[in-house]
Amino acid sequence: MEEELSNLIKVWLTVFISLCYCYTTSKIVSKGLQRLVLLLPIVCLFLYLPLNLSSVTFTGLTAFFIAWLANFKLLLFAFDKGPLASSDHHHSLGIFVALACLPIKIQQNKPPLKKPEESEYRECQTPSKSYVNGHNKENPSVKTPDKGRVSLLNYAIKAVLLALVIKVYDYIDYIHPKVMWILYCFHIYFFLELVLAVMAALARVLLGLELEPQFNEPLLSSSLQDFWGKRWNLMVTNILRPSVYEPTLNLFKNFLGREWASIPAVMATFMVSALMHELVFYYLGRLMPNWKITAFFVLHGLCLTVEIVLKKAVAGRFQLPRLISRALTVVFVFSTCFWLFLPQLLRFHANVKMFEECAAVSAFLRNIIQSFTH
Numbered sequence: 001m002e003e004e005l006s007n008l009i010k011v012w013l014t015v016f017i018s019l020c021y022c023y024t025t026s027k028i029v030s031k032g033l034q035r036l037v038l039l040l041p042i043v044c045l046f047l048y049l050p051l052n053l054s055s056v057t058f059t060g061l062t063a064f065f066i067a068w069l070a071n072f073k074l075l076l077f078a079f080d081k082g083p084l085a086s087s088d089h090h091h092s093l094g095i096f097v098a099l100a101c102l103p104i105k106i107q108q109n110k111p112p113l114k115k116p117e118e119s120e121y122r123e124c125q126t127p128s129k130s131y132v133n134g135h136n137k138e139n140p141s142v143k144t145p146d147k148g149r150v151s152l153l154n155y156a157i158k159a160v161l162l163a164l165v166i167k168v169y170d171y172i173d174y175i176h177p178k179v180m181w182i183l184y185c186f187h188i189y190f191f192l193e194l195v196l197a198v199m200a201a202l203a204r205v206l207l208g209l210e211l212e213p214q215f216n217e218p219l220l221s222s223s224l225q226d227f228w229g230k231r232w233n234l235m236v237t238n239i240l241r242p243s244v245y246e247p248t249l250n251l252f253k254n255f256l257g258r259e260w261a262s263i264p265a266v267m268a269t270f271m272v273s274a275l276m277h278e279l280v281f282y283y284l285g286r287l288m289p290n291w292k293i294t295a296f297f298v299l300h301g302l303c304l305t306v307e308i309v310l311k312k313a314v315a316g317r318f319q320l321p322r323l324i325s326r327a328l329t330v331v332f333v334f335s336t337c338f339w340l341f342l343p344q345l346l347r348f349h350a351n352v353k354m355f356e357e358c359a360a361v362s363a364f365l366r367n368i369i370q371s372f373t374h
Helices: 002-028 033-052 056-077 093-101 116-125 152-174 177-207 224-231 234-256 258-285 292-314 322-347 350-373
Strands: none
Touching: 002 033, 002 056, 002 093, 033 056, 056 093, 056 234, 056 258, 056 350, 093 177, 152 177, 177 322, 224 234, 224 292, 224 322, 234 258, 258 292, 258 322, 292 322, 322 350
């Protein structure tokens, strides 16, 4: 554990120094190809850094934060786009580094209300806000929580539930494997949401920023569009939209028209997400991909595309009751997760490694406490 913590410190110190270089570069070199060339070595370095870690927790978080999110932010930043180039905020070095390496997004001021006809047009014509890991605030069917107020009770309940799930692992020999898979799914969800909430809270306290939430009760999703677009891991949403979805949409709308150009844009977005998940899983297990993760995201992309087409066809004339649509969505997400996604985590025994890491952390903390008490 001591060696892994030492490697973790070295990795994140390297990240900090690299981002200071990126910040300085942006002050000297204007946006465009020249800035991209200067940032590409850092992108390559960030792809290498997770390989210096071995624990599932540290490797997974570093790969997600740095190899995926930070790299996409830097590529967008090369052309003065994305969260690092926001014109609404004059980023200091501290804010720049935090936005680059943490899964956070500064809360934007709410735009003025649109005319009804304009809102309807954007709802039908801009699936990036509704259909593709997007955060559409114009859809009245989902109430967006007040982003300035974090529900401490909500997080406390999920922390307790996560602790209970981990405690249940002590009785793993007496529990059916399929039940354990359900517990693993809840473990991943609770863990991700709590970690991202802690990161956001630290950034809020240290930088004094109001940040957007990264999850919005995904178990209440009423469709795949709702799940991927407005509820699950919204930081990825905010990165994939300008880096993949919008360029693909602009490319195909000249051939297919804006309405149908959303179809290849959706599939391209899910394909890039699939490849980045394959990369993260490689960091975790050091095993060559068998492309089951890609199949998972391609399947969801295809099904979400079918949803888009059907909604355009019925144009609001038919809608399933919310209770039924929620049940169908949750069943589909869980079943495909059991079929294609979760087995890839168990392929390199992530669950066993996770148990061992929890025990190692507990022993490490006990030793520290004992050293202070004696």
